Amino acid sequence: MAHAAGGLAEGLSLSPEEIWSALEKDPLWKDWQEGRISPRDWHLHLSKRLGSKLNFDQFVEVWNQALDPAPIHEDGFLGKLGKRYRMAVLSNTDPLHVAYMETTYEFLRLFPVRIYSCRVGASKPDPIIYKEALEACKVRAQEAIYVDDVPSYARAAERLGMRGIVFETRERLWDSFREFGIDVT
Structure with a gap:
């Protein structure tokens, strides 16, 4: 921003x-x-x-111009995860950013479910937006892993029964995935 x-x-x-x-x-x-x-x-x-x-x-x-176009992982990694797991983007964002991101960022195609606060009428950490994502992915909270770079948002997901990961670095994210039994190779 x-x-x-x-x-x-x-x-x-x-x-x-x-x-x-x-x-x-x-x-x-x-x-x-x-x-x-x-x-x-x-x-x-x-x-x-x-x-x-x-x-x-x-x-x-x-x-x-507020948007950072660099994803945290290359498409190959996200593509591999997407073949094994249901993946979603959950974002607090506005209609202008949604329109721009959807037409500009190729990596979003790797996330078949995209939940945007401006479309749901609720933003993180409100439970409504997390529940919308769970419903769209057709998973129970206990089956979901939620990753965010904002600690309070990861904690909000945990309060609903999801496993929360605070993104800090790619290496720490991979370690957290491994702890939860997710193959990152």
Whole structure:
């Protein structure tokens, strides 16, 4: 999000850090992430709040700069896992990012189930979004492993009966998979 904050900060008296802080604390942030605000209304809201002069198309371009296109694993690893296990992406994200990711990131095809907060109307750590993923994957919580780089999100999955892994490095992730009996070769 730092990239997007930098783009939003252009021409403003706020630093990218101040922009990001304002976004995180914005009273409408959760509504945006959970799909209760349209992209155009979010653009208008932020333009007024931050004093931005970006038109909607410019805003969308800058907003999507927040996304990091580098997956944590190469397609080969994910492809092997996908042949043996049901895999899903569970993401707190907005409609603009979903549209961009779905048309840009090839690795998403390796996840047949993609659960986005803006489509479900709930975001992590709300149990609703995890239950939606379990239902879509047709598995019970006790059969699922949930990986996230946010510890509180992994703990929320554990409270529902899933096995949670906090992603830190690829090597630690593989070790955790092995502990749970998942073949990573």
